[in-house]
Amino acid sequence: MSGEATQTETPLVGQDVDDLRERWQSIQTTFVDEPLEAVQQADALVSDVIERLTQTFRQTKDSLETQLAEPADVSTEDLRIGVQRYRSFFERLLAA
Numbered sequence: 001m002s003g004e005a006t007q008t009e010t011p012l013v014g015q016d017v018d019d020l021r022e023r024w025q026s027i028q029t030t031f032v033d034e035p036l037e038a039v040q041q042a043d044a045l046v047s048d049v050i051e052r053l054t055q056t057f058r059q060t061k062d063s064l065e066t067q068l069a070e071p072a073d074v075s076t077e078d079l080r081i082g083v084q085r086y087r088s089f090f091e092r093l094l095a096a
Contacts, residue, residue, distance in 0.1 A: 012052060020049060053096060060089055 012020065023045055031038035068074055068082045 012049070012056075016052070020045070057089075057093065057096075060092075064089060 024042075027038050027041045027045060030041060064082065064085055067085075068079070074082075
């Protein structure tokens with residue numbers, strides 16, 4: 001299995017998380033003067049986060065599938081590593 005992808009990275013990291021938290025703070029501030037607008041912004045923010053998580057998880061799954069796409073060319077060791085990666089990915093899904 002060549003081109004191993006890291007399966008331990010978190011779906012949202014660093015600047016993304018900071019930006020999302022900043023957007024949330026802005027929404028909370030908006031609530032005082034515009035409660036309906038704040039709720040609409042909160043809905044949009046949550047939808048954005050769900051979409052980002054979905055894309056990240058989909059890309060990870062696609063990567064796992066690609067690495068094991070040709071069973072005839074995959075050794076037992078490659079399959080063992082594949083199962084470990086799927087287990088790690090499964091745990092990330094449950095933690096989300």
